[in-house]
Amino acid sequence: MSMDDRRSSSDALVDCLADALTDEALEAEAAAAGEDIAGTAAVLRAHFLERVAAARSAAGRAQEPPREGAQTAKRPAGDDADAPPVIGRYPILRRLGAGGMGVVYAAYDEVLDRKVAIKVLRPSVADVDGRRRERLLREAQAMARVTHPNVVTVHDVGTAGAQVFVAMEFVAGVTVQEWLDAEKRSWREIAAVFRQAADGLAALHDAGLVHRDVKPSNMILGEDGRLRVLDLGLVGTEPREINETLPSGVSSSVNRLDVPLTITGERVGTPAYMSREQFLGVELTPSSDIFSLSIALYEALYDVHPFMAESYGKLQANILYGRVREPADLSMAPSWLYALVLSGLAVDPRKRPPSMHAFSAALAADPQRTHRRWIGTLGIAALATLGGGAISWTQLAPSEVACDGGDATMQALWDPSRAAAIKAAIVASGRPYAGALADRVNETLAGYVASWAAARRRACREYARGDHSDALYDARIACLDRRRQALEETLTILTETGAEVVDNAGQLVAKLPPLATCDDLTTLGQRRPTDPKIAGAVAALEGRLVRADALAHAGQAAQAIAAARAVTAEAQRLEHPPTVAAALLAEARASLNRPLPRRELADVLGRALSLALAEGLDALAAEAMIRRLYVRALLPGRSEGALEDLPLAAAMLERAGDPPELRALLLNNSGAIRLSAGDREGAREAFAAALAANERLFGADHLENAASLANLGMLTTDDREREALHARMIAIYEAHLGPEHPQTLDSRLLAALYTADPAAAAAALDDLCATFRAHGDRELARDCAFELGRLEDLRGATLSAREAFAAASAATPATSARRALVDAYLVVNAAERDPEALAAATAALRAVAAAVDAEHANEAIDWWIRLEQANRHLVLARLLLAADDAPATEATALLERALTDIDAITLEAPPIERERLLAACREVLAVALRRDPQHKRTGEVEARAASLNAAARAYFERWPDAYRRRLTRAPSPRRSP
Secondary structure (H helix, E strand, O other): OOHHHHHHHHHHHHHHHHHHOOHHHHHHHHHHOOOOHHHHHHHHHHHHHHHHHHHHHHHHHOOOOOOOOOOOOOOOOOHHHHOOOEEOOEEEEEEEEEOOOEEEEEEEEOOOOEEEEEEEEOOOOOOOOOHHHHHHHHHHHHHHHOOOOOEOOEEEEEEEOOEEEEEEEOOOEEEHHHHHHHOOOOHHHHHHHHHHHHHHHHHHHHOOEEOOOOOHHHEEEEOOOOEEEOOOOOOEEOOOOOOOOOOOOOOOOOOHHHOOOOOOOOOOOOHHHOOHHHHHOOOOOHHHHHHHHHHHHHHHHHOOOOOOOOOHHHHHHHHHHOOOOOOOOHHHOOHHHHHHHHHHOOOOHHHOOOOHHHHHHHHHHOHHHHHHHHHOOOOOHHHHHOOOOOOOOOOOOHHHOOOOOOHHHHHHHOOHHHHHHHHHHHHOOOOOOHHHHHHHHHHHHHHHHHHHHHHHHHHHHHHHOOOOOHHHHHHHHHHHHHHHHHHHHHHHHHHOOOHHHHHOHHHHHHOOOOOHHHHOHHHOOOOOOOOHHHHHHHHHHHHHHHHHHHHHHOOOHHHHHHHHHHHHHHHHHHOOHHHHHHHHHHHHHHHOOOOOOHHHHHHHHHHHHHHHHHHOOHHHHHHHHHHHHHHHHHOOOOHHHHHHOHHHHHHHHHHOOOOHHHHHHHHHHHHHHHHHOOOHHHHHHHHHHHHHHHHHHHOOOOOHHHHHHHHHHHOOOOHHHHHHHHHHHHHHHHHHHOOOOHHHHHHHHHHHHOOOOHHHHHHHHHHHHHHHHHHOOHHHHHHHHHHHHHHHHHHOOHHHHHHHHHHHHHHOOOOOHHHHHHHHHHHHOOOOOOHHHHHHHHHHHHHHHHHHHHHOOOOOOOHHHHHHHHHHHHHHHHHHHHOOOOOOHHHHHHHHHHHHHHHHOOOOOOHHHHHHHHHHHHHHHHHHHHHOOOOOOOHHHHHHHHHHHHHHHHHHOOOOOOOHHHHHOOOOOOOOO
């Protein structure tokens, strides 16, 4: 056979191989080699082209004899067999990994005394035309041009023999792919990591570069939590002429970033993450990297490839035609994030985010937080249009949408006649604050209606633009329908008002469920039954739970609990555990508003928690856990255990996607738990964080913030700061409920009790007590009179104290434990001593104190119980000291114990109340020590009595005008001060 014949035969064989080696054949070869199909397809194609080139060359040399001295080349046993002990000046430590064209080693930089990563070409891969060497040099130059925290740093580039190497920053960590594979990640965690990737890629784009091979395995997450973009071996400059070809005779000394990497039609990258432009073989722009990053983000969020196919060819076709596979579980991430990823996968690059910077900013924006921040401002309807629920880079003309925001639905629920009926029902209660409250309630309802319509319209328009799938749109509308149902139940309850509902009307409308959660599908993850009959029954039960929650918010706890328990029974009959869990949680929420035994309530929450965990209802389980910890902390001696379990509740919250409402609840309950455990500073920080979370969620002036301000005020030691917090609290109550509402007045009572200046506090209490009496509010009037009496008693204003205690006694039931203490105060402040009254008061108070001791004999005592018991012991000691010829021994023992109890709660009890009680106990104990026959009037006893008097006087002298009577009156040898 002639040389020409042999060449023709070889060419024919090559042509046959080229025809036979389809995409499927490449996949088969990869599978047979045990390699990842998507990650190696491009490498296999390159190997094939090398074999073709070698075959053509071999055809021309077929008849040439081997040169003298030639040896047969042998392939090394493995890639590590070719690794030298040293590359350049870097001793090799170990191999880290290998890709399609390079090997990476851990090495040591002896000059700068640091660990580095060295990348070289794979020694087992032929570099026929030097292009792999070219790519490695391009990577080094590209990385050296960019300095950014999210791009790996290049330290050095050089050659060692025939090898080109790059020395770069050694990052201890895992690739993003390994991080994702290690455990289930929340969408917030994923978004935060991918935002770092976007920032690193944006820095490349700013330098005029395109990465071309964006994928999770080319991003490493360091142990410090910082992500670095790696492996820029395929990096290229932004577009030149599309048909420009590689110049011949290019020297290695030229800047390789200015030379196009590929000729027209060549595909470079990892097929599973390649953009449409890469498959088409056109020049690439930063938009191509956005496409690839969106593929990776979609896969991370939904655990499925957006263009998943059973073959490489079909994968390519899906990408070319934009056939995005809808995820099986849309609740894995909120709708705005789903829309952002879809925009990044747009077929037309012009419809993708305009830049990687914009993509990063969108990842950080989290529109749900913007929505929630404004939901509280329900009275301003215009604000409901702020912050769309999805990302769109193009605007749809208003004429192209036909979304009315459910106007007909809302008109059937809310119109002027309904508002008038609600106002009439509230005013009919005869409450002095009813008119102002009705106006505020109707204003809030009108704002909620407008916000609901805006949310409904927004969802419809986003669906019309194609931002959402049918399933996603249905989920959002179903969520809004549940909000509409809650509104309907609220309106029904308000038009059927009793006195209890009127008192709670403001809280009822403030507790309408946030609308922004309908843009966040992490809250919509409950699985629905597939049987239509069961599905209908479940939907009806869910509606009854909506009413149960509304009843609880309206102050009708007993009816709410009964309704929830009925749903529990029905759901158990249907054998639908998710509804059982939801009903148990609804029962527990309602029970928190009434004095249900704590252990029973903890049991209900425990059952809800167990069911929710078994059914994979992460958000419901997190809420049950958070509320259960709070209830457990209130059980005697259980606060430490609840404190230890707070990290577990936080982890469950993260697993649920960290819904902001539950985050605020966890922070608030954490404050209560820490306070119960004696950690006042930790509690203060938690309450401050809870306030900030509520402000982000509802806005600065929402009614929900008032309780957080009250909690924070109780733990704030700075008088001016506390006054500012309480002033803001009162202003919120007045704005939502009116100045005469009981909750507003109760907030003023709290502020008065925590006013440091006793004279100012007494004046505020005196004014409030008169207001409560005028309103006929017996309970608040009773509490106000008792607190005013205690303060006036401490100030030495005996007549004012007696009048206040008389009012408190008249309003306190004879069977109440408080009554014995009130009557005892009356006796010690009486104008004349009555031995019979003194003896009766002493016996009654002694019996109550003993009963409290017996009740808590075998358990840890909460700080507020200790404080109240110390107050009983103080007054009981004063009764004993006031009796004729009564020995002071018992009084001394009672006061010593009171001081011990007060000292034990130093870190827990509110400083103002604790310090007032401490000063009174010290002053009376000084009297008791001097009168106790068991203590001789030694110098030691006298010294202690003098010290106690001095400490009490130092406290009183902080407010000399308020305590003028106390400071100018000499202690009586026979009567307690």
